[in-house]
Amino acid sequence: MSYTLVVAEVRRGVFEERNLDSIGIAALLQKSIVLLMPDGAYEMKGNLVNIAIKATVQEEIFLNPLNFITILEKVMTSRGKPDVIVFTHSSSGAELASYVAGHFDMPLITDVSGFDKETNVFYKSYYSDKIFGEFRQAGSGPCVVTVRSGSFKEHAVEKGPAETVALEDITLAEGRSFIEYVEEEKGEIDITKAEFLLSVGRGIGNKDEIDDYQELAGLLRATLSGSRPVIDKMWLPKAQQVGTSGKTVKPKVYLAMGISGAFQHIAGMKDSDCIIAVNKDPEAPIFQYAHYGVIGDANKLRDKLKDIVKG
Amino acid sequence: MNLLVFTKRVPATQEEELRIVDEGRAVDLSKVPFKVNDWDNYAVEEAVRIVEKTSGTVTAISIGDAESDEVLRRAIAMGAKDGFLIEIDQILHDPGARATVIQNFLKKENVPFDAIFTGVQSEDDQFGAMGGILAAKLGLPFVSMVIGIDAFESDHVIARRELEGGLQERVKVMLPCVISIQTGINEPRYVSIMGVRKASKVERKFFKGKEYEDNLNPGIEVVKWVYPARKGGATMLTGEMDGICKDLIGILKEKGVYQ
Numbered sequence: 001m002s003y004t005l006v007v008a009e010v011r012r013g014v015f016e017e018r019n020l021d022s023i024g025i026a027a028l029l030q031k032s033i034v035l036l037m038p039d040g041a042y043e044m045k046g047n048l049v050n051i052a053i054k055a056t057v058q059e060e061i062f063l064n065p066l067n068f069i070t071i072l073e074k075v076m077t078s079r080g081k082p083d084v085i086v087f088t089h090s091s092s093g094a095e096l097a098s099y100v101a102g103h104f105d106m107p108l109i110t111d112v113s114g115f116d117k118e119t120n121v122f123y124k125s126y127y128s129d130k131i132f133g134e135f136r137q138a139g140s141g142p143c144v145v146t147v148r149s150g151s152f153k154e155h156a157v158e159k160g161p162a163e164t165v166a167l168e169d170i171t172l173a174e175g176r177s178f179i180e181y182v183e184e185e186k187g188e189i190d191i192t193k194a195e196f197l198l199s200v201g202r203g204i205g206n207k208d209e210i211d212d213y214q215e216l217a218g219l220l221r222a223t224l225s226g227s228r229p230v231i232d233k234m235w236l237p238k239a240q241q242v243g244t245s246g247k248t249v250k251p252k253v254y255l256a257m258g259i260s261g262a263f264q265h266i267a268g269m270k271d272s273d274c275i276i277a278v279n280k281d282p283e284a285p286i287f288q289y290a291h292y293g294v295i296g297d298a299n300k301l302r303d304k305l306k307d308i309v310k311g
Numbered sequence: 312m313n314l315l316v317f318t319k320r321v322p323a324t325q326e327e328e329l330r331i332v333d334e335g336r337a338v339d340l341s342k343v344p345f346k347v348n349d350w351d352n353y354a355v356e357e358a359v360r361i362v363e364k365t366s367g368t369v370t371a372i373s374i375g376d377a378e379s380d381e382v383l384r385r386a387i388a389m390g391a392k393d394g395f396l397i398e399i400d401q402i403l404h405d406p407g408a409r410a411t412v413i414q415n416f417l418k419k420e421n422v423p424f425d426a427i428f429t430g431v432q433s434e435d436d437q438f439g440a441m442g443g444i445l446a447a448k449l450g451l452p453f454v455s456m457v458i459g460i461d462a463f464e465s466d467h468v469i470a471r472r473e474l475e476g477g478l479q480e481r482v483k484v485m486l487p488c489v490i491s492i493q494t495g496i497n498e499p500r501y502v503s504i505m506g507v508r509k510a511s512k513v514e515r516k517f518f519k520g521k522e523y524e525d526n527l528n529p530g531i532e533v534v535k536w537v538y539p540a541r542k543g544g545a546t547m548l549t550g551e552m553d554g555i556c557k558d559l560i561g562i563l564k565e566k567g568v569y570q
Contacts, residue, residue, distance in 0.1 A: 011474065060480075065443065065453055089439075091474045095455040098443025101407060107530025108407060110438045121534055125437055127324040131331065131338055133404070133436075134534040143530075175452030176484045179469070184477035196568035202325070220569055232495035244475050253568045260325060274566050276559065277545060281326045285539070292562060293545035294555055301559075304552045308560065 004029050005075065005082035006049065007068075008037035009093055010059045012181065017149075022086045023048050024152030025145070028115050029084055035162070036075060038062035052162040057170055063092045065099035066173035072100060074167055081142050089146040090244075101144045108144045109135050113151040128262055129285040149244075149267060187239020194223035195252045199242055199269070202229040203258025203279060203298055210235050213257070216302050219309045225249070227259045243268040257298035261286030312367030312465075314358040316428040317413075318351040318386050320379040321435045335535030347382045350430025354492040356499040358428045359390035361463050367425070368392040374399060374409060380515060387510035388502045394513075395422075399520035404436065405529040410444040415523035417449070426468070427489045431456055439491075446489035454484050455491035 004026040009016045015037075026033045026049075035049040038059040055062050055071045062068065076082075085100065087093035089111045101108035114123030114132075121134045122145060137143045191197060198217045200210070217224040224240065231241040242249055244264040254272035259265060261277070261284055269275065270289050277290035278298045287293045294301060322343040330339045358369045371386030373379040374397040383394030397416055403409045416422070427446075432439035439455075446453035458479060459471035466486055471479045473493050484490070548555045563569035 011478075064482075065447075069447075091456045091472065094439050095443055095453070095472075098406075098440035098455075099447045099453055101440065101530075102410060102444035102447025105407075105530075107405070108438075108440055108444070109531055110440055119534075123537075125539075126536075127322070127329055127338075127435060128437075129539055130324060130329050132537050132539055134537060135404075135531050136534050138405075138529050138532045173452075174485065175488070176454060176482055179481040179483055181474075182471060182479040182481055184479070196563070220563065222568070228494065234498065238477070245473050246477060248476070253563060253566050274562070275545075276562065281328075283328050287545050288539070288542045290545035292559075293547045294559070295547065295549075296552070296555075300552065301556065304556045305559065308553075308556050 001032060001080060003032040003034050003079070003082050005085045006033055006035045007085065007087050007093070007096065008035055009063070009088050009090060010038050010040050013040045013059075016088065016090070018088045018090060020048075020156045021147045021149055021152040022088055024155035025112065025115055025147050026084075026086055027155045027157055028117060028152065030117070031083055033159075034079065034082065036071070047158060047161055048156060049159060049162050051165065053165045053167055055167045055170065060178035061170075061172060063096065064173070064176055064178065065096050066175050067170065068096050069099065069103050070170055070173065071167060072104075074170065078165075083142060085142060085144045087144070087146045089148050093146050097144050097146045104142070106142050106144050107137050107139070110146040111148050112145050113148040115152075125263070128260060130283055148263060184238060187237050189223060189240060191223055191225045191240055191242065192247050192249055194225075194249070196220065196222040196255070197225050197242070197249060197251045197253070197272075198222040198255045198257065199225040199227065199259060200230055200236075200257050200298070201227040201259030203260065204230075205258075205299065207233065207235045209299055212299075212302060212306070216306050216309075219306060222255065227265045228262070256286055256290070257302065259286055260284040261289065312362060312365055312426075312463075313424045314362060314367065314369045314426050314428060315422065315424045316351070316355050316358045316369055316371050316386065316391065317430075317441070318355055318371050318373050318382045319348040319430075319433050320345050320373065320375055320382045321348045321433055324435070331536045331538065335537065338536050345378065345381075347385055348430055348433045350432055350434075350492065350494055351382070352499045353494050353496050354428040354430045355386045355389050355391065356497045357460065357492050360497065361460070363390065365463065370395060370422075372397070372413075374412060374520070376400065383515050384507050384510045385502055387513050387515075388506040389500055394515040396515060396517050397520050397523065398517060403529070404533050405531050406436075406438045406440040407444055407531075408527055408529045410441055410448055411527050412520060412523045413445055414448045415525055416518065419523060420518070425486050427487075429489065429491050431491045431493050442489050442491035449489070452484045452488040453491075454482055454488070456493045457490050458493045458496050460496075
């Protein structure tokens with residue numbers, strides 16, 4: 001049977017929303033959709049596909065690349081090889097996909113955000129979303145893709161009850177084992193509650209600039225937050241990071257200064273009521289998501305704003 | 312402990328306007344400066360810190376054109392003992408093809424290692440796949456998105472990997488293994504131009520990529536390069552800085568977040 005295998009991501013018992021993008025691209029591929037998932041959230045989303053296969057292991061085991069190989073071998077023994085294996089482009093999805101591609105020697109295209117049914121071409125971001133590559137599988141056989149969150153959700157359809165199959169007797173690998181989940185320490189500032197976020201990125205230059213942004217935030221009664229590079233360089237605490245690995249925010253106003261707009265950052269702030277972006281680079285992806293934009297040096301604008309507000 | 316770190320020379324496109332040329336067959340990078348891939352910088356730093364605490368050596372490896380020697384010199388300036396460059400004269404867009412070349416290289420040259428470090432992804436192609444593909448091809452355990460190494464023992468590593476929404480997963484991984492390093496795990500040390508110059512006196516080894524192309528069958532091909540589809544786009548505030556600031560304050564007032 002020709003089919004697309006969608007590998008679901010379940011985290012602490014929750015069927016992740018981004019799985020709908022994986023099911024969405026599978027619907028576009030117009031193949032029978034088989035959903036493979038761990039125990040736990042199994043009952044929730046079986047109705048989105050034709051067949052749901054439940055690997056009778058917990059998510060921590062299922063999401064371990066070494067164990068996942070064994071699980072996939074079992075699926076392929078019982079149902080034959082899929083045409084396409086779809087993962088989410090997340091921490092775990094990307095990890096599993098690369099290991100599967102290497103182990104089974106399958107072609108891999110990651111971070112896919114578009115697919116053309118006529119030409120069988122996958123769209124993939126390059127150079128921080130400034131250019132996209134159109135990729136095609138070179139040979140035949142199963143192909144692995146990871147899907148960017150938010151790219152295919154609209155194609156997901158309710159299909160009615162799925163046939164369900166259990167996958168038993170999985171021998172666990174010894175090379176890697178789960179110890180525990182670790183929660184991030186709570187910071188003093190909760191950026192998810194702020195109505196007005198002043199967010200800074202790599203474009204502000206260096207750590208010495210932070211104090212001036214803090215002062216401007218104070219003058220404007222805004223809360224200061226930052227994009228990943230700012231947090232990586234420890235210019236601001238981790239609790240103030242906006243993005244997929246930080247916090248998702250929805251303030252009334254999101255003023256992004258010196259942030260170019262990596263998709264992980266965009267995913268964390270795109271639902272803000274009003275986005276204002278200031279960046280030197282007119283091609284910065286953030287301008288595609290902003291309501292208002294200023295092309296220029298964020299630090300110069302900051303200084304001028306401070307002067308005006310101070311009167 | 313022998314640690315290998317893969318480091319890549321990439322175009323610094325953050326603030327560059329990129330042009331597609333040759334009817335979509337190429338991206339013009341002729342005027343773009345190049346640099347070490349951000350993720351790899353953290354990977355080199357982490358590997359160097361580990362051998363500084365325990366013992367052993369770090370070897371930096373790059374796959375690319377002759378210019379990639381630059382990133383090896385930089386890694387040596389950061390504390391790597393030596394550097395290997397696998398010279399290839401074509402851009403391999405397929406991470407599976409790159410991993411095949413590396414797998415062949417490690418086997419043919421009989422390179423000893425206890426762990427391989429890579430960056431989670433490279434800034435240019437953003438595949439985020441090399442570490443995983445290589446680990447699987449070598450039949451080794453793999454952990455990606457590593458944001459903390461809590462222990463590095465003779466036979467295992469305790470690592471924290473970053474998940475979404477501020478959650479981390481702590482795992483135990485047996486050596487030898489492949490570890491993909493996420494940015495923010497450490498603060499890469501400053502490297503002076505003098506330091507890089509001094510490092511250039513350390514001998515690097517150069518290998519011809521063609522020697523390692525057995526079973527090199529790219530699984531994917533680039534059809535063409537395209538610009539991203541334009542969405543609605545922002546209303547741009549233009550003019551003198553004074554006027555722009557006043558407009559901006561006007562918007563803040565209109566949205567009710569500033570009086």
